[in-house]
Amino acid sequence: MKPFIATAFLVALLSTNATAAVDADLTNIMRQWAHVNYEIDGDAQEKAFEGLAKEIALYSEAHPGQAEGHIWAGIVHSSFAGAKGGLGALGLAKEAKKDFEKAIAIDGNALQGSAYTSLGTLYAQVPGWPVGFGSDKKAQELFNKSLAINPDGIDINYFYAQFLYDERKYEKAKAHLLKAQSAAPRVDRPLADKYRQQEVAELLAKVERKLSRK
Template sequence: MKKSSSLVALTVLTASLLLGSVQAETSPSAVTSELSQIQQQWASVKYQQSGKTQEQAFAELVSAAQAAVKAHPEDARYLIWEGIIRATYAGSVGGLDALSEVKTAKKLFEQALKQDEKALDGSAYTSLGSLYYQVPGWPVGFGSDKKAREYLLKGLEVNPDGIDSNYFYGDFLLQQKEYKAAVAVLEKALLAPPRPGREDADAGRRQEIEQALTKARSKIKS
């Protein structure tokens, strides 16, 4: 691939990951106070900060997530959240560093699936699927629409009514130009029940769903 093409692909990667990164579905009883704090910090940084301030905050959150994984090596939930934070950080930092972060995130999600594929309502499946359709394909990255669909559908099998599992599958369908199917799935995402303690994350995600719905509906009309 020519250098200019590689730069374009990396720019697309950065823009895509800034628009949407998976946030793990969680039931209140399954979350420790440490994990809850990580979730809340992630939502605050993602939806309330921008620019260099956001980039620095994500870098600090990556370090905190790494420490949490070391403290809980057998708990797949922490692996998932380190992966989520790294994937979102990739969108903030951009360039070759972004590709490095998403590759690390991919490995974390794969490790989490080996430990407990149903952890956090199957979020590792949805997270992997999200990466596969947002990351450029070979030779720049590992992106694959086929694998994206496979993992996103597995995420829906585990959590058919979740806001994230439906949002990311709907957004994938939108990217695939399957507009009517995308609208149906995104509308279902809006019906997902609120998650106590995740108000900021839910609000930010619902805005993303509304934006995707607007785009999908406009495509149907055009």
């Protein structure tokens, strides 16, 4: 099984420059997610994600027609899966998949195409049949859609670079990581940006080591 990548489950991933449909309650959930995902670990992190999953479930149920709520439900479930790990995470990954699909059905452009980025990451990381639903082909398709919407975003370029790295396409991965490094900072997401840029730098160092061996 491919390991779940907690930080890859975005999806500090969201570029919330378009915040028209993001209210104070959802903004609070987003900030909690960044703290739990990056600043807590071990059993405490898993427990915190469990509580956050309940909170976002109430929010998305209260706003069934809002794509942003479903996107964040998927992010929380995905991140919870990353913290949980193992076969027990697969059920959470499937819940996240449903969340992202609901968001896309409502508005695929919401939060600059973040549902496509998140769902693409799931398809890239989840095991394939018969264990799970993973598919590199589907992941590529979803990443392409997200890049068409938000070609300069930090998250899409980081997660696509991770996918390319796993595919051993190091030159292309480097190009997307450099785009991620130069992405405009998100004023309302300073914590997420701080840690995402650390992840970008770490992956870029790995890519550079691979390229130096050629």
